[in-house]
Amino acid sequence: MIEENIDEMSEDTIDEEKIKYHLRDLKTALNKKGEDHLLPDLLPTDQTIVDIGCGLGQSFLVLGCTDRDCIGVDVHGASIAYGKEKFGDKIRFHHTDASNIPEPDGTVDLIYACVSIPYTNIPRVIKEIKRLLKVKGRVWMTLHSRDYAREQLSIAIHNRRIKDFIHKIYLIMNGYLLKWFGFLIPWLNGDYESWQDADTMIRLLTKNGFDASQSIQKDHLVITGVLKSKE
Numbered sequence: 479m480i481e482e483n484i485d486e487m488s489e490d491t492i493d494e495e496k497i498k499y500h501l502r503d504l505k506t507a508l509n510k511k512g513e514d515h516l517l518p519d520l521l522p523t524d525q526t527i528v529d530i531g532c533g534l535g536q537s538f539l540v541l542g543c544t545d546r547d548c549i550g551v552d553v554h555g556a557s558i559a560y561g562k563e564k565f566g567d568k569i570r571f572h573h574t575d576a577s578n579i580p581e582p583d584g585t586v587d588l589i590y591a592c593v594s595i596p597y598t599n600i601p602r603v604i605k606e607i608k609r610l611l612k613v614k615g616r617v618w619m620t621l622h623s624r625d626y627a628r629e630q631l632s633i634a635i636h637n638r639r640i641k642d643f644i645h646k647i648y649l650i651m652n653g654y655l656l657k658w659f660g661f662l663i664p665w666l667n668g669d670y671e672s673w674q675d676a677d678t679m680i681r682l683l684t685k686n687g688f689d690a691s692q693s694i695q696k697d698h699l700v701i702t703g704v705l706k707s708k709e
């Protein structure tokens with residue numbers, strides 16, 4: 479709904495739809511006690527946790543970890559405002575880009591990003607994750623595959639939406655830029671989008687001092703890393 483009709487929607491309607499999306503996500507996850515939800519496993523030592531692309535902070539509620547220091551980060555102002563109003567007593571929110579998180583160096587145990595890394599400037603965000611994590615801190619993230627990007631392009635072609643078609647070409651090209659040259663370029667409005675493969679992400683994390691690996695969790699490819707050193 480959000481993607482299909484975005485051109486025709488006013489800013490207010492987009493905000494409302496995004497908040498509804500996060501609320502639906504929260505309701506489904508709580509009903510199913512998080513069974514279908516793709517989230518990291520928490521360790522008792524994960525006392526300070528950052529969720530990149532947190533929306534309303536729903537994943538902290540699903541994880542049931544709000545007795546710890548939970549920090550939610552999102553670029554979408556209306557979602558953060560809603561989260562602050564409803565859950566601000568349990569979660570600390572930052573309305574900011576993932577590449578610039580206002581928390582001190584070396585203070586975070588776990589950073590996770592569920593379906594949000596593909597919308598960021600990944601090389602810069604990995605550097606920011608490294609800055610925030612303690613040594614032996616962990617990162618957990620889900621990706622958008624090249625097949626996903628191709629599917630998005632097919633949908634744009636099927637719908638004969640020229641603007642969307644050009645954007646999906648950008649999305650596919652950006653994934654190759656990341657894979658072959660290790661950088662991304664922004665879309666016209668300054669936002670980022672790309673697809674990623676496991677080898678590329680593991681290479682980027684390894685270059686930044688992580689011990690990184692891939693796994694399949696609930697049918698999804700997940701990349702995890704442990705920060706070996708700050709050097």
Ligand SMILES: C[S@@+](CC[C@H](N)C(=O)[O-])C[C@H]1O[C@@H](n2cnc3c(N)ncnc32)[C@H](O)[C@@H]1O
Pocket residue numbers: 503530531532533537551552553554557574575576577591592593594597598599
């Ligand atoms: C598809 S939603 C996923 C929300 C939630 N993590 C989940 O799993 O349901 C992607 C989220 O990432 C946020 N986001 C996109 N780009 C971002 C960026 N550069 N920095 C921080 N958050 C971003 C969006 O506003 C949105 O809330």
